[in-house]
Amino acid sequence: MTDDRVVVALDVGGTGMKCALVGPDGVVVRTERHPTDAARGPAAVVDTILDVAAGLADKARADGLSPIAVGIAVPGVVDEARGVAVWSANVGFRDVPLRDLTVARLGLPTALGHDVRVGGLAEARLGAGRGTGHVLFVAIGTGIAAAHVVDGMAAVGAHGAAGEIGHILVRPDGPRCGCGRPGCLEAVASASAIGRRYAELTGETTDAPVTAAEVAERAATGEQLAGQVWREAIAALADGLASGQALFDVATIVLGGGLAQAGDRLLTPLRAALHERMTFHREPQLVAAALGDEAGCLGAALLALDAVGVRDHQEKR
Numbered sequence: 001m002t003d004d005r006v007v008v009a010l011d012v013g014g015t016g017m018k019c020a021l022v023g024p025d026g027v028v029v030r031t032e033r034h035p036t037d038a039a040r041g042p043a044a045v046v047d048t049i050l051d052v053a054a055g056l057a058d059k060a061r062a063d064g065l066s067p068i069a070v071g072i073a074v075p076g077v078v079d080e081a082r083g084v085a086v087w088s089a090n091v092g093f094r095d096v097p098l099r100d101l102t103v104a105r106l107g108l109p110t111a112l113g114h115d116v117r118v119g120g121l122a123e124a125r126l127g128a129g130r131g132t133g134h135v136l137f138v139a140i141g142t143g144i145a146a147a148h149v150v151d152g153m154a155a156v157g158a159h160g161a162a163g164e165i166g167h168i169l170v171r172p173d174g175p176r177c178g179c180g181r182p183g184c185l186e187a188v189a190s191a192s193a194i195g196r197r198y199a200e201l202t203g204e205t206t207d208a209p210v211t212a213a214e215v216a217e218r219a220a221t222g223e224q225l226a227g228q229v230w231r232e233a234i235a236a237l238a239d240g241l242a243s244g245q246a247l248f249d250v251a252t253i254v255l256g257g258g259l260a261q262a263g264d265r266l267l268t269p270l271r272a273a274l275h276e277r278m279t280f281h282r283e284p285q286l287v288a289a290a291l292g293d294e295a296g297c298l299g300a301a302l303l304a305l306d307a308v309g310v311r312d313h314q315e316k317r
């Protein structure tokens with residue numbers, strides 16, 4: 001018998017929304033992308049989220065499918081238990097009861113999650129961490145954040161802020177972080193921090209600053225300053241991941257985000273540096289994320305499926 005059930009999944013970012021209809025087996029049956037246009041203000045963004053979700057549900061019904069739940073991932077601080085987007089600089093949310101608003105509009109059970117945590121959920125259950133039980137997903141992009149997933153469930157924390165590995169102190173005399181404290185991992189080893197550090201050392205001041213990927217490429221060709229910046233970032237990342245392993249004792253660390261696209265230029269030296277930092281701790285497997293920018297949307301779908309008691313989908317994909 002064909003299963004016609006689907007969930008509506010949205011991964012909301014500051015620039016765009018990745019949206020999908022996903023079946024109980026974790027297979028995507030329809031995808032869409034829509035602009036967030038956060039500059040219009042949070043109320044307009046909420047309206048867009050609700051319109052897109054309702055539109056996807058209507059399209060599912062028109063195709064003979066039955067939408068059974070909605071999953072939404074948003075950045076910032078998220079109170080998943082209450083379904084409230086507490087705070088997000090990217091989108092402008094302040095205490096937005098997004099779950100209740102979605103239920104009122106669509107009449108479907110709705111789950112709200114944090115974008116990095118749902119990305120980690122997807123990688124742990126459907127992607128690079130599948131089958132390993134204990135996973136730390138670390139997203140390295142403009143910032144650095146993590147999700148600790150145990151047996152397919154991501155830790156939220158007492159205040160909805162678990163996983164802020166980017167704010168581990170790694171260099172007390174380092175550059176000041178956006179949070180206000182100097183020396184956070186994010187201020188030293190995020191993609192944006194790598195670009196800033198390279199510009200600082202080279203004195204380059206252009207409208208299009210060198211990206212972390214370009215720094216990695218230049219380091220690979222033997223450029224001295226690029227090599228120095230890349231080694232500094234690798235060392236800081238290794239320190240941060242070693243702290244994470246001491247805290248969480250995971251089997252697998254999955255690296256995602258823009259910096260992970262550096263591939264072996266990142267993974268090979270980072271594995272070696274992490275190995276050097278292990279003492280009595282068991283060394284985790286260090287792998288690149290497998291789902292790319294689909295992870296957030298797939299993770300939102302998993303939240304929705306969990307909300308209605310469908311929990312065996314990841315085993316079937």
